[in-house]
Amino acid sequence: VASADIVAILRGVPARRLRIFELAEQLRAQDGTFDLDAAGLRDDELRLAENEAELYTRSTQRALAMLRQRLLEP
């Protein structure tokens, strides 16, 4: 696979809107810290969002490792 093809493939990957970013913004207190009281009320959502983000991170790392292997193959 040529580098140009890989770039094209990556560009074709649809954007993934991770819930954790949205929640982090919604749970920001006025002084910029994480609002633990509000977070306590949405703990189930947060746990799901954490799991989703962790899964996404792991998948990305796997994809990255495979790409590196491909590109560095003699």
Added chain:
Amino acid sequence: VSGDRVVGPLSLARSLRSGPPSLDALIRHIGSTSLERRFRALVQRYLPDQQDEILNAGQGRRNGDWESREDERVSQFCGRFSDRYFPLVEWEELEYVVGFIPFERHGWNYDEFHDVEELRPAIQILLLLCEDPYRQGGALDGVRVVLMEKLEDVLGKPLLKRVPKAMDPETLHATLDDTPFKPMAEFIDWVWGRTETTFLDVNDEFEVYDNEWDPQTVKELTSQWHTASGILDRVYALFDWIEANPKKNFGMIVDAVIANAPPAKPDDPKRLIDIFATPEDAYTYAHEDDDGYEAPEPGDERLALPAGAAG
């Protein structure tokens, strides 16, 4: 300018530039609040009217570090929750409280049942009527033999000899439920782990898997605690009453059991003496006393010893 270094003209701009946060860093940051979030969720759900007292507990402590504040907050939660719902073990670490419901366990375990010297006197006395839950249907009952010897001075031989054979919970309920001594049957339920309440039937040796925090489980446990605490109140009142006058009051229970017990099967030993003694012992023991009881002669078919009981 710092020392000899000259700060580049775009350093400040670079420092202030905000980009998307690292996903890893965000997960770590939010993940590090997990225990605290779950604790606050518990407080908000179950004790919303006491949030301030619990979450601010320990704040006024001089030299109080975060750890001791956490201890105080968790301890406050456990105490206040116990007052409103059912008793929790008073842990001081968040992780032991937020993971699973740390309900108090009052079930009997093997060591408690067999370490009779450690039991309060009323329990020692009442166990004379209790079949060993670990040797159901067993013939020679080591615990009761030890108790008989220990209680001889307290209860006297005549009463001990009238003690009927030990019973299981079903038989004791059938015998005592219509009498004022029903708590005796409830006590046996507790010893056997048959109260149908988690609090009295489960001990520390049990692995419990379904005690996660959720409103349905809390509701169920609250209802069970209502039943369990009623049983404990009645049973402890019975203990006090027995200890006030062991010979007289236990004698009344023995009389009630004898009067109401279901008819014995032909091969059922009727009394404790028939169970623990050899035919020769039973004969000698009975004739030593002057209460009018006549033990069957060895070999007499009325002395129905279970197989193996005679050694």
